[in-house]
């Protein structure tokens with residue numbers, strides 16, 4: 323998924339650091355999960371804990387990390403004859419979805435031209451609205467277990483960025499239609515790794531959650547700058563909650579005060595990082611950050627050494643790959659991603 327700070331491209335580097343330091347470990351915590359890409363990957367080998375402040379991230383995790391396997395949809399199948407709801411919704415013609423009442427079409431009424439915005443076309447908005455209403459109805463009637471419900475919500479969320487008319491984030495929509503947005507919306511048939519362990523997903527403040535769990539490897543991938551995440555992904559949050567919020571302004575933001583992160587403010591970030599490490603009951607700690615983040619490398623080192631064994635502190639530099647051209651990368655000088663390791667006595 324397109325998401326600021328998505329670590330799909332770093333997975334093998336993280337694995338290399340994990341393997342070098344934590345042979346014999348059996349659990350892995352991805353405390354700032356975002357797209358869940360890191361939690362999903364490490365689920366192959368470990369009991370995984372995943373977590374994020376964003377509810378849509380929680381749904382992505384809950385549907386593919388906490389879920390032990392791909393759901394069977396047995397009740398939905400026996401009650402309505404729908405054995406494969408992802409395919410069922412994807413194959414339904416948009417015309418057949420027009421039966422959905424107008425007041426149930428939150429996406430069309432707010433994020434599409436019918437509602438005065440251009441995040442998504444009218445027809446794709448209807449497909450999303452129809453899918454979300456169907457999933458809520460099926461759950462309401464008892465046809466879906468929690469595992470099945472969250473799997474379907476995750477499938478909807480994963481599909482939305484493929485047809486969104488944005489350049490990068492939902493901070494604003496494009497004024498003309500991007501070719502991507504003209505493709506039909508489809509739920510994504512997500513794979514679920516079976517690892518035979520009880521994995522757990524959370525929607526909490528990471529620091530508070532760490533007071534309540536313990537394990538071997540803690541992977542910390544906080545925001546690097548002062549851009550709060552929620553306003554940049556508000557459309558996905560609303561798709562996940564489908565709670566008909568009151569939207570504000572031209573860009574249609576939803577309220578998000580409770581989801582502000584202390585890691586996105588220069589004033590609070592070092593204190594927040596210090597508290598997080600203090601609460602951590604994990605022996606192996608790995609931080610992802612970059613060299614132009616709002617915490618300096620000196621602050622990172624001091625904070626990590628305060629809570630860990632100083633002699634085990636290690637910094638790995640990885641060349642940054644977000645730039646499409648070499649000249650763009652060169653202009654910014656020495657920008658690098660960091661993987662910082664320390665061992666903590668627990």
Ligand SMILES: C[S@@+](CC[C@H](N)C(=O)[O-])C[C@H]1O[C@@H](n2cnc3c(N)ncnc32)[C@H](O)[C@@H]1O
Nearest residue numbers: 327328329354355356357374375527528545583
């Ligand atoms: C750099 S992104 C993580 C990206 C993720 N590793 C991936 O591959 O998609 C940072 C994440 O931290 C989350 N976050 C920020 N503050 C948080 C907090 N106090 N507790 C939990 N999550 C938080 C944000 O919502 C965001 O999803």
